Amino acid sequence: MAFAENTSPFQEFSEGLADALEQVSGSIVAVQGRRRFACSGLCWQPGVIVTADYVLKRESALTVTLPNGETVSAELVGRDPALDLVVLRVEGVDLPVPERSDSAQLRVGQLAIAAGRSLETGLSASLGILSNLGGAWRTLQGRTIDRFIRPDVTLYPSLLGGALIDTQGRIIGINLSGPRNWPITVPAETLDRVVETLLQSGQIPRGYLGIGLQPVVLPPGLQESLNLTEDIGVLVVSLEPGSPADQAGILIGDILLKLGEQPVANLQDVQAALDADTVGQSLQAQIVRGGQLIEVTLTVGERPQRGRC
Secondary structure, eight states: OOOOTTOOHHHHHHHHHHHHHHHHHTTEEEEEOSSSOOEEEEEEETTEEEEEHHHHTTOOOEEEEOTTSOEEEEEEEEEETTTTEEEEEOTTOOOOOOOBOOGGGOOTTOEEEEEEEETTTEEEEEEEEEEEEESOEEOTTOOEESSEEEEEOOOOGGGTTOEEEOTTSOEEEEEEEOGGGOEEEEEHHHHHHHHHHHHHHSSOOOEEOOEEEEEEEOOHHHHHHHTOSOSEEEEEEEEOTTSHHHHTTOOTTOEEEEETTEEOOSHHHHHHHSOGGGTTOEEEEEEEETTEEEEEEEEOEEOOTTOOO
């Protein structure tokens, strides 16, 4: 690489990072609810802002501070608490939609920049590397994320809900606070799907049975008598009247072993089996009741927001 006269390679490198940040800066806003802390947001479609649910929570009176310093009102279109994402709409605002990075081309060790906007100080950033990459995974609430991306960046409060970008200024995804407050990036592919659904319906549909569950170890004698390959199931500890499980004849004390063809050993397994495609569909449940193995057919309902399984 050729460098300008009297310019060091380090200065060229530094200027390149600043250029990458500047390329996406016009798409990053600051979002303010009625809480003490604000967070960042990113223009995902014309007039559509994606940001973090963690800071906003139930707030409805929202404002967005644009890159030029102007503050405008924002309408909350939809939220996905399981992914900690909120979609806002701003009228009469023309912000650029940033270019997306191809997550399939990401490599551990590549540089990445967490970009955000603060109400007090404006554009902010944190430099790090992609410390860990993986395949598709599920959140504790059963939501599928297309790729595991963990950046080694310092996620200051103003950077929450902001963008992770590559050194060419392309969007890798949105930065959120994951388990143990480690930064987690929701990739662009997942955001495209979630944003489209929230714009259409305001929430992400999830399957719903209306039962409270807890894991339980199956006694060896029961495993042997029923010829079971599973050693853990989930015990039904509560049942909502009139729910899909109630209508199907599920009883408190039943031990759920399978939903469809999938064994269930914990709450996350059950939630994973109740994705949006199962709503309104019949699902076979394998159950231990009174020492006997039975099958029950359930018609999956749609889970209320923040509801149980």
